[in-house]
Amino acid sequence: MNEFELIARLTRTLPADSTVVAGAGDDCAVLEIGLPDRWLLFKTDAVVEGIHFTADTAPEKIGHKALGRCLSDIAAMAGTPTAALVTIALPQGFEVKFVEAIYSGLNALARKHSVSVVGGETTANPERLWLSVALLGFVPRGQAVRRAGAEAGDAIFVTGELGGSLAGKHLEFEPRLAEARWLAEHFPLHAMIDLSDGLAGDLRHILKASRVGAELLKSAIPVSRTARQRAKTGSSAKPAFVAALTDGEDFELLFTVPGAEAVKLLDAWKRQFPKLRLSCIGKITAAGGLAIRDRTGVQPFTQDGYVHFA
């Protein structure tokens, strides 16, 4: 049983009431709390030593990543983050300076996005460090961008460049908050997700929630220079193109808009965010499944993105 099968089983019978706009199964929970103009977003995410970072990772980067992952999920709903709680579990013999440096990295990212850190807790975990961050945010009422909503004929877009994140980007990425809000304000986003499990894996989450398929154009996938180098030098066993589709933790935005908006969006994006690449990588199809088109034709893509404990 992999992570997604386990979650599907656990979330079958969760208690919920009419204030839950979106519960388990999207990037954030979305809650109706009686505000006339806004919904509340609620997200929690953990990083564990040896899984999400190594024992020799710079502590500032651990803090950056722990909060950044949650911020990226708020971005994926086109929301604005507001307040965070931080739980940190410390192994025996921890150094206070190390813990302070974790907070220093986390606080710097919080300040950058006007997030208040309103407390949390410390506990012990003998063998390894972990952090769990809980984050609140807001989104204009009725405008949370969900995973469901993609329609046949939509153009599929992705920000940035993909693959090889483990070489460093997974610790230093910038959550795409401003970009997501700008997109939601100016274009009819049908579906959006942030890339944590890899392009193929996360696109499949959109396809499943939206009950559609997708055809990607191989030459349009923005493969990162890192993924190319790692493939070339043999430090990754995957071809660069497969790394771009299946490496996890890019923390870029993947979204769909009606096909007729595609050219207008690319033009407007270049003016608004000239330093960040935006790629139209394919289209949503009525037939299910994920297919890749290259010079030789169209083939199904069957490899998975990164799946925890698979």
Added chain:
Amino acid sequence: MNEFELIARLTRTLPADSTVVAGAGDDCAVLEIGLPDRWLLFKTDAVVEGIHFTADTAPEKIGHKALGRCLSDIAAMAGTPTAALVTIALPQGFEVKFVEAIYSGLNALARKHSVSVVGGETTANPERLWLSVALLGFVPRGQAVRRAGAEAGDAIFVTGELGGSLAGKHLEFEPRLAEARWLAEHFPLHAMIDLSDGLAGDLRHILKASRVGAELLKSAIPVSRTARQRAKTGSSAKPAFVAALTDGEDFELLFTVPGAEAVKLLDAWKRQFPKLRLSCIGKITAAGGLAIRDRTGVQPFTQDGYVHFA
């Protein structure tokens, strides 16, 4: 450096803005989110195998405790819980049935208190299981009961019976949500906290935040039958009275009201909650420190409550 010293150091420089009514250092964070009649409460808490429960603990009780601890903190502010996220970290080779049983215990307690479980995450932690729960709640605007606010002359009350919680109660306690709301609606609560670190330790949190002292009447402390039995049989090295003051995880309410309200409160409580003991255990004093009065006079009490990693 103990847990509280570390937290004090980490919370010196946290980012915050004017929407933070209470940040680090109270039972929950209290947030102003633009609702005319309510404040938002925000809490996170973790339980770790080998620290908060043992490897042979019934999984339903692990789930109950994980959510119950957060609910108890919402109770300590006189709030009403609404929605929770659950992060669960699983060791290698976990059994799906075991995880489902954890959720079963957690969901049952959630349903009892009308809490929606709106998602969360699973991750891996190779050596031991842990759960982190994030919980939201509401409190009428301006009516969150803080740790600060106790005044000289206040009567000090505690619900239930104290000590020996590790024998079982720490896994089965009922968070005092209805009791706390009733208290806040009917009496002028000056300060409140839930007992997680032990009566002496948690009372010291109130005294420190309120800049006052306290004198407890030894004969009035409600020592649990379990604490008496454990002292008698030698399974606890502490005298029963000291166990009631210093054992952790009773999850009862400790609060103060003006002395003139004490008799009226005891009478009203007996009618409202006839099955749950309420004890007036002493008074708040202008002079700092914690003292105990018995037949021989008044003596300072210097032992600490339970302190993580001390």
